Amino acid sequence: MTQPAVNRRDFLSLATGAALAVGVVGAAKPFAQSLFPAKDVLALSTTEVDLSTIALGTTRTVIYRGKVVFVRHRTPEDIAAAAAGDATAIIEPQTDKARVQKPEWLVVMGNCTHLGCVPKAAEGSDHGWACPCHGSHFDASGRVVKGPAATNLPVPDYRFVSDTKIVIGLKPEDKKAS
Template sequence: MSDEDSKDPKESGRRHFLETVTGVVAGAGVCGAAWPFISSMNPTTDVLAKSTSEVELGDIAVGETKTVDWQGKPVFILHRTPEQISEVRNDQSAQTKDPEQDEKRVQKPQWLVVVGLCTHLGCVPLRKDKGWLCPCHGSFYDDSGRVLRGPAPKNLILPPYEFLSDNKILIGKVEEQS
């Protein structure tokens, strides 16, 4: 005990408490910083499972959209009608901003799968007639997820996915464990 401590036992106790709390907080900070690093070195089954999402398509009616979570991001799945398909395949205005053929953006014509984040600043667009409208600055995406107008520079992003069956997809890629 220092001379200072012996003068005021209350002050000594308070200082000891503060030192202890500081040590605990600092330790927690180190653990927090280390976790993502350690976790990335050795991905567990749980981590791998979170990087993919299996989605049932059978409950999405024709013309309806389902939003699912994939890696913390919304993914829009639109079950397109024959009319929606022919419209996006004939719409020449979709070739102006970020030209891309609808055929290159889908694996099966009736199913559109896109990440539901606006490519301008990341807001979540809202489902509207004939596409999605971003409420933040007015970008509009068609039923192929292609930007038609507004400040968004790119079409909605296509996540990696595969069909596990006619009515089930797996979004994301299962990474190989070495």
């Protein structure tokens, strides 16, 4: 009698192996999931900022989901510098207008997009930030103007819940539907 190419024993071996694999993967899933942020971590997903206490021309640094956010009360000079920067921010072109909801308030994530250090207020006239770790520069709109960072400081979701209060982590009014 000749042996078929796939015999009964091969089938049983494969079936056993497959059942084992499914079992191991199924059991591993909750263990892998436990490594992702827990519900209490996710619950810290909004930060309220009272704008009335931020003086003109200063920056308040707040924590949102454990990360740094700059809330800057921009002077007319800052706004002008940022608008002028539309032409020079060529690494990741974006208009200043697209990055703010109200021109006098700039809200950007405060970790450098290179490797995560917190940039300091830049000395000089560009009204922006310079990263102490690897020398990236960001302008008055938080756009990168000098590497090694390759992207602008991201703008988090935030919403004006009143004229003097924003909630970081909520989608803006006009985008609520999305």
